[in-house]
Amino acid sequence: MVEILLNAAKLAFSEDARKSVSALVDFIRHTPQWQSDICELEAKVDLAHREVAVLLQSLAEAKLQNLNFPPDAVAAFRLTAHELTTNAFENGCENEQAISIALSTSPGFVAVRVENARGYDFDLTRQLEQSRVSLMQNPRSTRGRGLMTVAEAADTLEQAGDRGVKAVIYRERVQFERLNAQNPAIFKLLDGMYNPSLSRRIVALLEPALAKSDVILDLSIFPSSPSVAYTMTLQLDELARSHGHRFVLLLNSGAAITASPFALAGLTVVHDWLEAAEALKSGS
Structure with missing residues (x-):
């Protein structure tokens, strides 16, 4: 039975x-x-x-x-x-x-x-x-x-x-698209804003990339900043510094108010591609 x-x-x-x-x-x-x-x-x-x-x-x-x-x-x-x-x-x-x-x-x-x-x-x-x-x-x-x-x-x-x-x-899986295979490496988040594995998967995706080149992570598809853990932002900043490369976070302009946690973590936050290119060029 x-x-x-x-x-x-x-x-x-x-x-x-x-x-x-x-x-x-x-x-x-x-x-x-x-x-x-x-x-x-x-x-x-x-x-x-x-x-x-x-x-x-x-x-x-x-x-x-x-x-x-x-x-x-x-x-x-x-x-x-x-x-x-x-x-x-x-x-x-x-x-x-x-x-x-x-x-x-x-x-x-x-x-x-x-x-x-x-x-x-x-x-x-x-x-x-x-x-x-x-x-x-x-x-x-x-x-x-x-x-x-x-x-x-x-x-x-x-x-x-x-x-x-x-x-x-x-059901909502974390999905990325790589927009550029050269330096800088550019990744665009397509889905998974509310998936609890988002922070972990971002780190896993970007860690090997930061070992080779500068990185731009495009989160602009979302109207506001996703719930990315503060500890993850610190980890990404440390990874970029340890490899001698820069990490730039591209957010929707409407997310300016909620961008402060990323900035406080030491990350460079921009709101359009021109800003992103200038940030990498200047090293700011």
Whole structure:
């Protein structure tokens, strides 16, 4: 017997029912809970029936497609759910034990929470650090890559109790366009103003670029300054100084009032391309 919670409604399936996957999927898809935009799927799955985890992921993926999530968000969810459940099955339970899987879908995000079986505590910070060290020492190693991949694909990744981890992928993905491959490198932010991973992804994008050339980051597509963390602005300024290159932030002219945090962090803020070129030329 396998039990699945669908928006807190318990669905129990016998061995015979599980053998007819198409009938099971059809039943769930026709429930009122599943047809709601906001939906939660939960189940405890043991190693002997780990295919149920794949079923849950497939259902949630179909739900995201119905909600018109962009393909890269759906792909990020697929990878995240697969890696977290695989890691829990391989390291967080034994044959007679079950891991807990919870998938939450909504028009704005999808969340994945996976918990090990009882007795298998999990420390996200420690595991990520161990994975980083292991891959630095042996770049060809295949172990430890899963969690690192999830940390990159998901927009947020956090500890969930003593035995689990929770990842969230937002519908509004952070997207950049590179406008110039030469010096200065110019990047334009296309989307993701309210995505919580914006600061982290800006740093990851610009750090290698600042090692080679001056950089202009164009945020002018937005009518006001995005919520970029103050600590991130300090980090970018330090990166530019350490590499001997300049970093210029281009904001919409209507964002002048909210530009002060960037200026206070030591960054050069301009409001048009002429100002940006002059700032790089003068080194101001």
